[in-house]
Amino acid sequence: MTEHRGLLTIRYPMEHGVVRDWNDMERIWQYVYSKDQLQTFSEEHPVLLTEAPLNPSKNREKAAEVFFETFNVPALFISMQAVLSLYATGRTTGVVLDSGDGVTHAVPIYEGFAMPHSIMRVDIAGRDVSRYLRLLLRKEGADFHTSAEFEVVRTIKERACYLSINPQKDEALETEKVQYTLPDGSTLDVGPARFRAPELLFQPDLVGDESEGLHEVLAFAIHKSDMDLRRTLFSNIVLSGGSTLFKGTVGEVAAGSKAQSSRHLRPLALWGQQCATPITSGSTQ
Incomplete structure (x- = not known):
C-alpha cells in the first residue's frame, strides 16, 4: 500500500469515535477476518468491541446488527475502553x-x-493534532494536500513530535531541526512544529476551539x-x-x-x- 500512497484516496469511517460510514467500517472488519490477517471464520469466535463513553446508543446497536447478521458471531460484548x-x-x-x-x-x-x-x-484528539501539524508545516514551507499526504503528516507526528516543558525557550534557542525522510526519498526538516503541534491537546483555542x-x-x-x-x-x-x-x-x-x-x-x-x-x-x- 505504501508504494501506491500517492494514487490513493484515504477515507476514515469513524469521526470523533462515532462510525459515520458503515459500509467502509464493515469492509475493515471483513479485512480483519481475511486470510491476510486473522485467517479465521467469524462464526467460530466471540467478539469484544470497545467504544468511547457517551457514544450514541444507535452506534452500538448498528455494530451489534452487523456482527450478528453479517458475520454471524456467536457472542458480542461491547465495553467502554477506559x-x-x-x-x-x-x-x-x-x-x-x-x-x-x-x-x-x-x-x-x-x-x-x-x-x-x-x-x-x-x-x-490525535487527528486534530495531525491537522494542526499540517498547518504548521505549511508555514515552515512544506505543503501536504491530499488525504494520502495527510497520512505522511500523521507519521511525522508519531515519530518526531513531543511536548516541550518550555516551548518559548526551545523556539528561542532555535533547537536543531529533525530531518524526516518522505516516501518519495526526499527529506523534510521539521522545526518548532514538532513541539508546537501537540500543544493543541492542552490549548484547543490554538485552532479556535x-x-x-x-x-x-x-x-x-x-x-x-x-x-x-x-x-x-x-x-x-x-x-x-x-x-x-x-x-x-x-x-x-x-x-x-x-x-x-x-x-x-x-x-x-x-x-x-x-x-x-x-x-x-x-x-x-
Whole structure:
C-alpha cells in the first residue's frame, strides 16, 4: 500500500469515535477476518468491541446488527475502553484519561464501574493534532494536500513530535531541526512544529476551539465525582490512548492537574499506560 500512497484516496469511517460510514467500517472488519490477517471464520469466535463513553446508543446497536447478521458471531460484548484500560493496570478504581485519534475523555471508575455523571468528553484528539501539524508545516514551507499526504503528516507526528516543558525557550534557542525522510526519498526538516503541534491537546483555542484541554478534562471529571472519592481518584490516574504517548505528556498532565486542583487534592500517582491496551485487558477478564 505504501508504494501506491500517492494514487490513493484515504477515507476514515469513524469521526470523533462515532462510525459515520458503515459500509467502509464493515469492509475493515471483513479485512480483519481475511486470510491476510486473522485467517479465521467469524462464526467460530466471540467478539469484544470497545467504544468511547457517551457514544450514541444507535452506534452500538448498528455494530451489534452487523456482527450478528453479517458475520454471524456467536457472542458480542461491547465495553467502554477506559474501564478495560484501568483493568490493564491491575486497578478497579481510578480515573482514566484516554486520548486516541478522534476523541478524548476522562472517566472516573469505582470498583470496575464507570460513573456516567462524572465523565468528561471532548472531540479534540490525535487527528486534530495531525491537522494542526499540517498547518504548521505549511508555514515552515512544506505543503501536504491530499488525504494520502495527510497520512505522511500523521507519521511525522508519531515519530518526531513531543511536548516541550518550555516551548518559548526551545523556539528561542532555535533547537536543531529533525530531518524526516518522505516516501518519495526526499527529506523534510521539521522545526518548532514538532513541539508546537501537540500543544493543541492542552490549548484547543490554538485552532479556535473552545473545548477544555486534557488537564482540564481530567480535573473537571474528578471534581464532578463524589467528594469522598476525589483523593482516591487523584491517586490513581491512568493515561491511555495513542495521543498520550507524546514524550512529556505525563509531566504536562501532572502540572496541569495540580494547577486545577486544590492544595489538599494533589495528584499522587499518575501512570502512563503505554504497554497494556483495552483489548489485551478485556481478553483476560
